[in-house]
Amino acid sequence: MRHFQKIAEGIDVVPILNALAVHSDLWNENTLRTTHELSPHQQTDDIWCLFNAIPNDPSEVIDDCEVIPYRAWKEIPTLRTLVLDLMRRVEGIRLGRVLISRVPPGAQIPEHVDQGAPADYYVRYHLALKSEPGVINRSGGEDVCYGMGELWWFDNRVPHSVINNSADDRITLVMDVRPC
Amino acid sequence: MLTAHVENYTERFEELKSLYPAHWEELALNKKYVPLSPQYNVYLARDAAGEVLLVTLRSSGKLAGYFIGFVGPALHYSTCLTLTMDIFYVRPEFRNGSAGLKLFRAVESEARRRGVQRMFVGSKVHKDASSLFQRLGYEPVETFFSLWLGEPD
Numbered sequence: 001m002r003h004f005q006k007i008a009e010g011i012d013v014v015p016i017l018n019a020l021a022v023h024s025d026l027w028n029e030n031t032l033r034t035t036h037e038l039s040p041h042q043q044t045d046d047i048w049c050l051f052n053a054i055p056n057d058p059s060e061v062i063d064d065c066e067v068i069p070y071r072a073w074k075e076i077p078t079l080r081t082l083v084l085d086l087m088r089r090v091e092g093i094r095l096g097r098v099l100i101s102r103v104p105p106g107a108q109i110p111e112h113v114d115q116g117a118p119a120d121y122y123v124r125y126h127l128a129l130k131s132e133p134g135v136i137n138r139s140g141g142e143d144v145c146y147g148m149g150e151l152w153w154f155d156n157r158v159p160h161s162v163i164n165n166s167a168d169d170r171i172t173l174v175m176d177v178r179p180c
Numbered sequence: 181m182l183t184a185h186v187e188n189y190t191e192r193f194e195e196l197k198s199l200y201p202a203h204w205e206e207l208a209l210n211k212k213y214v215p216l217s218p219q220y221n222v223y224l225a226r227d228a229a230g231e232v233l234l235v236t237l238r239s240s241g242k243l244a245g246y247f248i249g250f251v252g253p254a255l256h257y258s259t260c261l262t263l264t265m266d267i268f269y270v271r272p273e274f275r276n277g278s279a280g281l282k283l284f285r286a287v288e289s290e291a292r293r294r295g296v297q298r299m300f301v302g303s304k305v306h307k308d309a310s311s312l313f314q315r316l317g318y319e320p321v322e323t324f325f326s327l328w329l330g331e332p333d
Contacts, residue, residue, distance in 0.1 A: 105240060106181060133192070134241035136185060142293065143186050165183040166241035 003140035003155035008089055011149040013129045015078040016173070020047075020100070020129075026072050027102065032058055040161075043107035047100040049073040049083075062116035067097055083175060086127065086151060096122040096176030100129070103170040109162040111138075122176035124156040129173055134166030146172070182239050182279055184286030189227040189234045193220070195243055196234075203269040207304050210328050226250060233263060233294070235286045237270060237279060245270035245279060247287050251296060263291045263299035280312040288316075 020026070026047045028034070032054060034041045050067040073080060083098055096118050103109060114124070126137075128146035137144045137152075139160035146152060154160070164170045189196070197220075204216040226232050231252050237245035247268040254262040270279045284301070291299055301318065303309035310320070 132241050134238040165181050165238055
């Protein structure tokens with residue numbers, strides 16, 4: 001595989017899933033990423049943990065590498081611990097966007113290539129919080145079905161997409177990391 | 181929605197086994213004398229050696245079909261990386277005309293990704309899938325015959 005690399009497995013994600021169940025009001029507090037006209041993520045739900053401050057002209061976000069904490073970052077301590085542990089694992093020196101993405105059963109993220117300065121500056125990791133057989137994560141023509149608790153690097157600079165043809169949500173913690 | 185997935189045989193081992201009885205019932209030969217009894221240890225060993233190619237069909241996560249084949253240099257042609265089909269099956273309720281195409285297009289795609297140069301597939305005469313393979317552009321190249329010789333003395 002050239003567009004996916006498993007970094008770790010067996011990560012205990014149940015505390016995060018528990019927090020998401022308790023704090024279900026966090027979903028879709030911020031919808032810029034999932035509702036803008038050209039977004040490939042229109043069928044998905046977001047929780048922003050670290051994300052850009054939204055300027056008066058939201059289109060400026062695309063080239064902004066600086067992030068600020070949002071409510072989930074403050075209210076789910078176990079999330080911070082996990083993300084910082086993963087930073088050590090991948091030898092990151094700077095965190096970019098950190099968000100939780102939910103793709104409902106039957107939903108898709110159509111093929112796209114991530115654009116803008118953050119995509120150039122950071123590399124992208126996915127921690128699978130919930131993923132069942134039937135999910136296709138596709139990048140560069142390669143397919144992977146993440147297992148729950150697996151951390152993957154994936155290539156977001158080539159055409160990539162998601163199809164959730166499983167019977168449950170596909171939930172991933174999305175992390176942008178600047179490597180050493 | 182019906183989708184094709186390249187999956188790991190060992191990870192999906194138990195789930196695959198759940199479809200084998202229906203597959204055997206519909207397609208096996210000499211069923212009265214030859215029960216379903218796969219050599220699972222051989223499959224698992226070959227998977228551990230990286231030789232098994234599994235593609236599944238799924239609908240809302242549920243297994244709707246599968247293709248299992250073996251990848252390796254051909255015995256007579258060591259320079260030719262070959263995919264040889266072992267079995268394929270699609271549950272009857274999903275045989276709507278496109279399931280087989282989806283399955284075998286995904287098989288071809290994964291085989292190409294793995295550097296396979298030639299693949300061999302086939303179907304039972306009493307459940308002929310020739311039209312599927314012809315639609316995919318495959319050439320008929322060989323015919324197999326079988327003779328039941330009975331139990332040993």
